[in-house]
Amino acid sequence: MAFNRQITLAITGASGAPYALRLLEVLVKANCQVFVLISSAAKVVLATEENLQIPAKPDAAANWFIERYQAQPDQIRVFGKDEWFSPVASGSAAPKQMVVCPCSTGTLSAIAVGASDNLIERAADVVLKERGQLILVPREMPLSSLHLENMLKLSNLGATIMPASPGFYHxxxxxxxxxxxxxxxxxxxxGLDQQLMARWGYQGATGK
Known part of the structure; x- marks a missing residue:
């Protein structure tokens, strides 16, 4: 089956597991192939906030997500932190769009300095160097000057900083x-159509 596009979704150890799970669900419904990267800290957060135990082995985790979201075979692929031969590790194969949701301030810092010590950091580095689209969804408060400096640096490099700050006008x-x-x-x-929420000035969002 042909997928509409490929997107990398990295889940890190900040609070906000429900955002990541819902995003993965709607990406699957939009017929995207999703390359999922999950940090060790993220697994702790998923267990704490959602009472979910993600299988340790990447293939088992992929099958777990595929069953949970009734995805097509191979629609969700999970890669371990040291899988350097995965597509996301190379500019010649990585998706041009990547979301880190939620994005811990530790991951934010590592991406800002180009650390590339694990696959999440490397994947983000690849998207930046290839002039792709990198969206970072931090969930932290208050923000220190260091956090803000890292966000400004990444914004200047082309990343989109999108704090998990829901509105209330709906x-x-x-x-x-x-x-x-x-x-x-x-x-x-x-750039994906969504029916989750009506935009400002419009009424009647559907799909909840």
Missing amino acids: QPQSINDLVDFVVARILDHL
Whole structure:
């Protein structure tokens, strides 16, 4: 089956697991092939916030996500932190769009200095050097001057800094509505149609 596009989704250890899971769900529904990278800290957060135990081995984790979201075979691929021969590690094969959601301030810092000590950092570095689209979704407060300096540096390098800051003008009735607000904005920036939330000045969002 042909997919509409390929997108890399990195999940790191900041609070905000519901954002990552909902984003993955809607990307699958949009017929995207998603390359998923999950840090060790992210697995702890997923267990804490969502009571989910992600399998340790990448292939098992991919099958787990495929079953959870009723994805097509091979639609979700998971790579370990040291899989340097994966597509996301090379500019010749990596998707041109990558979202780090949620993005820990540690990951933010590592991307800002080009550390590339693990596959998440390397994948982000590849997207930047290839002039692709990198969206970072930090979830932290308050922000120190160091955090802000790193965000400014990455913004100047072309990354989009999109804090997980839901709005309230759509009169949310549940936590899911707040999650969908952030995910909808991510989809807008990825250039994907979304029916999660009505845009400002419009009424009647569907698909919740």
